[in-house]
Amino acid sequence: xxxxxxxxxxxxxxxxxxxxxxxxxxxxxxxxxxxxxxxxxxxxxxxxxxxxxxxxxxxxxxxxxxxxxxxxxxxxxxxxxxxxxxxxxxxxxxxxxxxxxxxxxxxxxxxxxxxxxxxxxxxxxxxxxxxxxxxxxxxxxxxxxxxxxxxxxxxxxxxxxxxxxxxxxxxxxxxxxxxxxxxxxxxxxxxxxxxxxxxxxxxxxxxxxxxxxxxxxxxxxxxxxxxxxxxxxxxxxxxxxxxxxxxxxxxxxxxxxxxxxxxxxxxxxxxxxxxxxxxxxxxxxxxxxxxxxxxxxxxxxxxxxxxxxxxxxxxxxxxxxxxxxxxxxxxxxxxxxxxxxxxxxxxxxxxxxxxxxxxxxxxxxxxxxxxxxxxxxxxxxxxxxxxxxxxxxxxxxxxxxxxxxxxxxxxxxxxx
Numbered sequence: 001x002x003x004x005x006x007x008x009x010x011x012x013x014x015x016x017x018x019x020x021x022x023x024x025x026x027x028x029x030x031x032x033x034x035x036x037x038x039x040x041x042x043x044x045x046x047x048x049x050x051x052x053x054x055x056x057x058x059x060x061x062x063x064x065x066x067x068x069x070x071x072x073x074x075x076x077x078x079x080x081x082x083x084x085x086x087x088x089x090x091x092x093x094x095x096x097x098x099x100x101x102x103x104x105x106x107x108x109x110x111x112x113x114x115x116x117x118x119x120x121x122x123x124x125x126x127x128x129x130x131x132x133x134x135x136x137x138x139x140x141x142x143x144x145x146x147x148x149x150x151x152x153x154x155x156x157x158x159x160x161x162x163x164x165x166x167x168x169x170x171x172x173x174x175x176x177x178x179x180x181x182x183x184x185x186x187x188x189x190x191x192x193x194x195x196x197x198x199x200x201x202x203x204x205x206x207x208x209x210x211x212x213x214x215x216x217x218x219x220x221x222x223x224x225x226x227x228x229x230x231x232x233x234x235x236x237x238x239x240x241x242x243x244x245x246x247x248x249x250x251x252x253x254x255x256x257x258x259x260x261x262x263x264x265x266x267x268x269x270x271x272x273x274x275x276x277x278x279x280x281x282x283x284x285x286x287x288x289x290x291x292x293x294x295x296x297x298x299x300x301x302x303x304x305x306x307x308x309x310x311x312x313x314x315x316x317x318x319x320x321x322x323x324x325x326x327x328x329x330x331x332x333x334x335x336x337x338x339x340x341x342x343x344x345x346x347x348x349x350x351x352x353x354x355x356x357x358x359x360x361x362x363x364x365x366x367x368x369x370x371x372x373x374x375x376x377x378x379x380x381x382x383x384x385x386x387x388x389x390x391x392x393x394x395x396x397x398x399x400x401x402x403x404x405x406x407x408x409x410x411x412x413x414x415x416x
Contacts, residue, residue: 011026012026016052016385016386016387016390017386018386019386021367021371021386021387021388022370022371022374022375022386022387023371024375026386027039027045027378027383027386028040030042031059031060032047032055032058032059032060033058033059033060034058034059034060034395034397035047035058035059035395035397035398035399035402036059037049037059037383043381044381045378045381045382045383046381046382046383046398046402046405046406047059047383048346048382048383048384048385048392048393048394048406049383049384049385049390049393050393050394050395051260052255052385052390052393053200053232053236053255053256053391053393054255054256054258054259054260055256055260055393055395056235056236056256056259056301056344056395056396057259057304057395057396057397058395058396058397058398059397061259061396061397063300063304064259064260064297064300064301064304071292071293071296071297072293074292075292076291076292076293077287077288077291077292077293078291078292079287081290082290082292082295084292084295084296084299085104085290085292085295087299088104088295088298088299088302089102089104089265089267091299091302092253092257092265092267092302093267095239095240096234096240096241096243096251096253097247098243098246098247098248098249098251098268098269099251099265099267099268100267100268100269100270100273101267101268101269101270101273101274102265102266102267102268102273103265103266103267103273103276103284103289103290104263104264104265104289104290104295105264105265105266105284105286105289106262106263106264106286106288106289106294107137107254107262107264108136108137108229108231108252108253108254108255108264109136109137109138109139109142110137110264110266110284110286110289111137111231111252111253111254111264111265111266112136112137112139112142112194112227112229112231112252112266113137113139113141113142114266114284115194115227115250115251115252115266115268116128116141116191116192116194116227117282117283117284118250118266118268118272118273118275118276118282118284119191119192119224119225119227119249119250119272120191120192120282121275121276121280121281121282122191122225122271122272122275123190123191123192123223123224123225125188125189125190125191125224126167126189126191127167127168127169127186127189127190127191128141128167128168128169128190128191128192128193128194129168129169129170129171129179129182129183129190129192129193129194130142130168130169130170130171130193130194130195131170131171131172131173131194131195131196131199131358131359132145132146132170132171132172132173132202132358132359132360133145133146133173133199133201133202133205133358133359133362134146134173134194134195134196134199134201134202134229135196135201135202136194136196136229136252137231140159140160140161140164141164141167141168143158143160144158144160144165144168144170145170145359146201169182169183169186170182171183172358172359172360173195173199173205173207173211173357173358173359174205174207174208174211174357174358175358176210176211176214176215176218179193179214179215179218180218183218183222187222188222188223190219190222190223190224191224191225192219192224192225192226192227192249192250193215193218193219193224193225193226193227194227194229195212195215195226195227195228195229196228196229196232196233197212197228197229197230197233197241197242197243197246198232198233198237198242198342200232200233200345200391201232201389201390202356202358202359202362202389203340203347203349203356203362203365203388203389203391204340204341204342204345204346204347204391205340205355205356205357205358205362206340206342206355208357212246216246219249225249225250225268225272226248226249226250227248227249227250227251227252227268228241228242228243228246228248228250228251228252229252230242230243230251230252230253231252231253231254231255231264232254232255234251234253234255234256234257235255235256235257235301235305236255236256236343236344236345236393237342237343238312238343239305239306241253248268249268249269249272250266250267250268250269250272251266251267251268252264252265252266253265253266256301257298257301258294258297258298258301259297259298259300259301260297261293261294261297262288262294263294263295263297263298266284311396312343314396315343315344315394315395315396316343316344318344318394318398318399318400318403319341319343319344319345319346319394320341321400321403322341322346322392322394322403322406322407323339323340323341323346325403325407325410326339326346326348326407326410327339329407329410329411329414330348330414333414333415335352335414336352336353337349337350337351337352338351338353338354338355338356340355344393344394344395345391345392345393345394346391346392346394347391347392349362349365349388350365350366350367350369350370350373350388351364351365351366362389365388367388370388373413373414374386376409376412376413376416377409377410377413380408380409380412380413381405381409382405382406382409382410
């Protein structure tokens with residue numbers, strides 16, 4: 001049993017893993033294979049955590065776990081730029097034309113932190129506008145009123161200085177009027193609007209028609225930049241991510257691109273990225289950034305996707321089937337809880353009425369009901385993220401058999 005008294009602070013290296021939001025003993029995973037997670041007793045669970053999104057191909061996908069000794073034998077980290085790093089940047093830019101220049105980092109947190117620093121350096125302005133319920137990582141400017149498992153409503157006790165809070169505006173997602181109200185009088189100080197184009201950290205929340213276009217219009221009018229956080233959405237939605245038809249000034253990538261290994265990137269317009277050292281004064285760098293091992297995994301992921309026609313159509317079809325089944329079961333029980341689906345992501349909210357649009361509505365969800373639901377599903381062999389803010393992620397390893405098991409458990413869990 002993992003104890004809060006162990007040397008591992010809080011019993012986990014990331015708070016959501018502790019399961020404190022749902023209570024009870026945290027899930028302790030021994031291994032993962034395909035669509036399944038296994039506990040210490042060898043019991044298999046259909047896994048919808050999927051490491052909170054990165055495992056697009058499921059656990060231990062053969063093409064991503066074979067031949068790793070040979071990769072490491074070339075050297076796992078250099079102190080120099082290497083050809084594979086340049087080539088991976090070219091491949092990413094080919095799929096995301098808005099990323100004319102990019103730089104590799106290790107995590108989505110680093111990618112967003114660096115993108116916002118570049119935005120401030122390029123505009124020479126201090127203010128960033130972002131949205132409640134949009135989780136951009138665990139750096140100070142991103143945390144207060146964030147989504148995911150970040151509990152930072154008491155910012156001073158969370159270690160977030162007043163100066164940081166003063167240079168961050170937090171508006172309501174899907175509400176342009178609130179953006180204008182929060183920004184009024186400070187437009188000339190605005191460096192960037194940072195946004196998840198599709199939100200995956202307060203449940204699954206889709207942008208209302210006109211919302212993203214409205215953000216671009218305001219950014220252009222005020223001389224600010226638009227920063228897309230596609231840490232979750234790139235490669236979950238496909239090679240074009242969530243920005244097809246739009247050109248954000250900066251974009252952050254992560255999660256799926258490393259195939260289960262730590263690899264992330266940020267980039268955008270050439271003139272904006274020129275604010276980075278050595279061309280400019282803004283610094284971003286790291287010993288492990290762009291390391292050859294993780295970059296090689298990034299190439300493997302793109303190879304798999306580019307050589308798998310129909311992969312995304314199958315993922316989408318399976319996710320639609322799961323979501324439709326859940327809706328049918330809820331309707332049969334007279335419950336109007338919304339089920340939202342986008343690409344290979346599915347979410348059910350324990351709140352009556354239509355799908356949620358913002359963090360205020362997400363806060364109205366019944367957390368006690370979700371906690372009971374989580375444990376009822378886990379008892380029936382279905383592993384969900386132990387937080388109502390997180391999503392169900394499908395992988396290519398999830399098929400009709402796993403979905404049928406999930407729907408049977410869902411019906412029984414609601415009854416329980």
